[in-house]
Amino acid sequence: MSMVAMKTEPAPTVVQTAAAPVVTMTPKRAPRADRYVKMAKETAVRVVPPLIVIALLMLFWELVCRRTGSALPPPSKVFKDTRELILDPFFDHGGIDKGLFWHLSASLQRVALGYSLAAVVGVALGTLVGQSVWAMRGLDPLFQVLRTIPPLAWLPLSLAAFRDGQPSAIFVIFITSVWPIIINTAVGIRNIPQDYRNVAAVVQLNPLEFFTKIMIPAAAPYIFTGLRIGIGLSWLAIVAAEMLIGGVGIGFFIWDAWNSSHISEIILALFYVGIIGFVLDRVIAGVGKIVTRGTSVS
Numbered sequence: 386m387s388m389v390a391m392k393t394e395p396a397p398t399v400v401q402t403a404a405a406p407v408v409t410m411t412p413k414r415a416p417r418a419d420r421y422v423k424m425a426k427e428t429a430v431r432v433v434p435p436l437i438v439i440a441l442l443m444l445f446w447e448l449v450c451r452r453t454g455s456a457l458p459p460p461s462k463v464f465k466d467t468r469e470l471i472l473d474p475f476f477d478h479g480g481i482d483k484g485l486f487w488h489l490s491a492s493l494q495r496v497a498l499g500y501s502l503a504a505v506v507g508v509a510l511g512t513l514v515g516q517s518v519w520a521m522r523g524l525d526p527l528f529q530v531l532r533t534i535p536p537l538a539w540l541p542l543s544l545a546a547f548r549d550g551q552p553s554a555i556f557v558i559f560i561t562s563v564w565p566i567i568i569n570t571a572v573g574i575r576n577i578p579q580d581y582r583n584v585a586a587v588v589q590l591n592p593l594e595f596f597t598k599i600m601i602p603a604a605a606p607y608i609f610t611g612l613r614i615g616i617g618l619s620w621l622a623i624v625a626a627e628m629l630i631g632g633v634g635i636g637f638f639i640w641d642a643w644n645s646s647h648i649s650e651i652i653l654a655l656f657y658v659g660i661i662g663f664v665l666d667r668v669i670a671g672v673g674k675i676v677t678r679g680t681s682v683s
Contacts, residue, residue: 458649466649481633481641489657491633492623495551496665499558500619504612507563511570511611512600521571532564536622540629550630554623561622562615569614573607574600609673616669620662 443460450459458466474486514521514528539560543553581603585595601608627636635654642650 458652463649463652466647467653470650470653481637483633485635485638485654485657488633488635488638488654489661492627492635493661495554495627495634496558496616496619496623499555499623500562500616502555503559503563503566503615503619506559507566507611507615508570508608510563511567511608512574512596512604514567515571515574515604516600525571528564528567531560532568536561536618537625537629540626544630550632554626554630554634557626558619558622562619565614565618566608566611569607569611570604573604576607577603605673605677609669609677612673613666613669616665617662620658620665624658 447459447461449455450457451461464471470485474484476484477487510524514524536557539557540553543556544550547553547556577600581599585599590598623634624636624639627634628640631637635658639651639654642648642654
């Protein structure tokens with residue numbers, strides 16, 4: 386039996402090569418034009434609907450008030466009658482004959498003083514009422530009664546006490562705006578989670594540290610809700626108070642325009658009052674969003 390030699394093929398040689406480097410693909414940044422387009426779309430979504438509604442209301446107002454015998458002037462006549470006030474709000478002829486800028490500035494200064502005082506007192510009293518059961522039982526009924534008194538009902542009393550229009554107006558602003566700040570702060574303090582209090586007890590925070598590091602941050606959304614309500618009430622109160630105390634101010638400007646039968650000037654002043662009230666609310670809401678890191682209602 387013959388042996389057949391079988392030819393064997395050599396085994397393949399495996400050559401190990403270094404692993405290919407992994408290339409990570411970084412996402413491309415959107416072109417600047419695309420970002421601007423996106424921002425423009427987001428702005429349009431917010432701005433266009435109100436503009437359409439305002440345009441429709443202005444058209445309706447124009448059509449209704451252009452009829453003969455209408456008691457109110459149409460927008461076209463309002464602009465014609467108040468054009469000088471709109472184009473030159475900074476004139477000052479002495480006394481109360483001033484542009485709208487000076488009237489609005491005087492009103493805002495009174496609001497700033499009264500509202501700042503109300504914010505400090507309101508947060509302090511709200512913290513006391515929210516933290517102490519005895520303070521809540523003693524003061525809360527009193528606050529609930531006083532907050533129902535209309536702002537202008539305080540004006541004769543403040544005039545009798547201060548004998549001057551300026552501090553009287555500031556007091557009316559204070560007494561009007563302090564109640565929602567107190568109540569909302571107290572609710573926020575009472576709603577602090579018990580876990581926060583337990584942690585403060587474990588790390589042995591002193592009262593000042595507990596107030597600044599636990600109470601205020603935890604109750605901040607409630608506090609800023611009260612501050613937003615308070616700023617709106619302050620602006621309402623000063624316009625009403627200035628109608629009675631006289632002097633320079635947007636409230637007196639409206640009342641003086643009524644006595645002079647300048648209805649167009651009243652409408653213009655009301656427009657400015659509404660715009661400034663909206664701006665004040667947005668400012669407090671913006672500050673609250675920053676302080677509470679987006680947890681407050683905007």
